[in-house]
Amino acid sequence: MVTEPAYQSGFGNGFETEALSGALPIGRNSPQKCAYGLYAEQLSGSPFTAPRASNERSWLYRIRPTVANWGRLAKADAGLWRTAPCAEVEIPPAPMRWDPIPLPSEGLSLIEGVRTITTAGDAGSQAGMGTHVYLATRSMENEYFYNADGEMMFVPQQGGLRLRTEFGIIDVDPGEVAVIPRGVKFSAELPNGSARGYLCENYGGALTLPERGPIGANCLANPRDFLTPVAAYEDRDASSKLTVKWGGSLWVTEIAYSPLDVVAWHGNYAPYKYDLRRFSPVGPVLFDHADPSIFTVLTSPSETPGTANIDFVIFSDRWMVAENTFRPPWYHMNVMSEFMGLIYGVYDAKTGGGFVPGGISLHNTMLPHGPDMDAFEGASNADLKPHKLEGTMAFMFETRFPQRVTAYAAGLAQLQQDYGDYGLPLRKHFNPERR
Template sequence: MPKYQSGFGNSFETEAVEGALPVGRNSPQKVAFGLYAEQLSGSPFTAPRATNERSWLYRILPSVGNIGRFERVDAGLWLSAPETELHLPMGPQRWDPIPLPDYPQTFIGGVHTITTAGDVSTHTGMASHIYLITKSMENEYFYNADGEMLFIPQQGGVRFCTEFGIIDTEPGEIAVIPRGVKLRVELLGGSARGYLCENYGGSFTLPERGLIGANCLANPRDFLTPVAAYEERDGIGASLYVKWGGGLWRTEIDHSPLDVVAWHGNYAPYKYDLRLFSPVGPVLFDHADPSIFTALTSPSETPGTANVDFVLFPDRWLVTEDTFRPPWYHMNIMSEFMGLIYGVYDAKPEGFVPGGFSLHNSMTPHGPDAEAFEGASTAELKPQKLSGTMAFMFESRIPQRVTEYAAKLGELQTGYVDCWRGLERRFVERSVATSRG
């Protein structure tokens, strides 16, 4: 079983072989056991201490020593921003789950892009993908030079064998793989489907709690980073794939790049159990903004305006008086890509199923469907627990463009907007005048 160290953004140190990690220095003249010292930087050297990200890796061969010439290869359905191949009419969109293929497909070919936002070349924006995997990577390795990857398993477990160690995930957990970290993606049994946020901007971090104070939401202690674990495999005739500049590139290697025997630093992959998120909310009346459910945020240069937020809607109690409890009707400057991992989402009890996803773009009106409105408007307002549910959002300041692939999917619900057709006119002037009486 993989082993982990706890804490978010910590400066960790770990070694798979005792004595492999230098003490008191980063780059000694000779590293123990004939290892090479290599730094992996996730931020500019001169970034402020609070946002400076780097780790020192002590590996059997440096990264540059086991690659040849790169050739560009077909990226399949993995696309990058700016993606302008199709212009759909504005409006809310929703999809049913995409079925898993009945043929062998590894992670490399299993990423299907649904939306893109921003510009990958300027490190702004994001892309929302679905991954469909039916086969483990074997003599294949990968790293993403374009962005950080946030994986959300929805069906089936996934193992991430990385330079820093091994991470196992299941539905209800997430894994975050920083830009530039090499990995191999394996199945933990059967096949796997899930969601993937490719974050082109600044690394995900914990949001500020403000008046909430020091506790609740996603607590730092619950984030887990792997301990060092290395592979020593030579003469394997493997391929290393790299996503760079919006394209996919490949080079042949004869040595596993997951050969880090020891490492230290604060730039590393991690996992988090979404069920440990501690939600907060109003306890008397009215509805708080959904920003209170933000688990991770990628900040932009504008304070309080996210490049992308990762927002959760987990189990929670609803207790407010004289309040319309589901999310209210809304038009938002932010664009919202939403997925359902399991259970039922309270604002869309019908048609939004686990594995499905929706898009409500910038300044596109949305809110509860007619059935949800009717139920919430007439319900007895006693304490109610929403249980067995986990939905999420990728919320970005940048409008998200739908790819041609997603627009032509048979799973696109062409009648989605009809869920609001049942909303009735309820205005009665006399009752308003009477109430003002």
């Protein structure tokens, strides 16, 4: 039984790993009798008939199959976790921004501490996403969870997480992300005693690496930097609780053992982590400001080519060298809606303050947004020498769907009531007599 994380590198590979020698069958997936008295169980993340390139499944060789001791499920209180479609409140269309939400004083596990900020699309039709923060102050003890509605991307901002999964152990800290596919059971420990971060619940197609197009074979996120855990099983009998998110509700059942009992597995459907500081950004090296899509780490494709269900985009350390160019993000209105968070540092489009680590901003479908006055004036009058942005890590969950703000988020004391007015101080510079 392994208690520390170990990893194998690569993205979308056909992995194989065993915690006991010989636990993986050779040449067949479901032998008549598995080694060590194990059960074979397949976990499918795609339909059986999905094309090979998009077919996702793993074979798990476990002490008990999931169906064993599966008791009756009782509906549990979902707390402040919401699922699309969700239209609790009507919000006037305007940019929105929140200060960091403080950690609570009461003991909350990772699952109990999920607070939904927006929902988009429809989980039942497997399209869209939910954006959340998590505020955790206690580790999960004999408590396990899996999400049948979508895969989960954790973006730590304060304090790390140890995710004990069926596939192995993942440690994830601020500056890294972890992705848990739908249906994968896990338990979360808090090495630092508490943790705050962001969570994207993806109802649509699984996150994958974007096409590089004219960029070619290199840069952006490289497959070798994604880490998937090696097998690490728990053979432990103890009264435990398994919570399942299904159909937008939480359901709970009592079990008599740890469900993290996979001794060996092989396949391409597995959790993973990625260090955002290993992202290799590209950018303009002469003039003009490229679209932020060049900073896409992972994408959830839709049925429409080039239109993402979700893009996960980061704004990290990089050189700014373009000449005769307004270097921060330009003013724009976008068919995509943008949920932004700041892990650390200062975001270059909001230098006037108000967007701090742990904060949130929302710029919804076809609503105007762009740099604040300080950022505009500074960038418009700067001496355009090569400049390196350092010590910054902002990110964006972008989706083709409008995002609905929850009643919880709309009622937060941390909601900046005047943020929608940040463009008003921008001055008129037009003079037809002076080019």
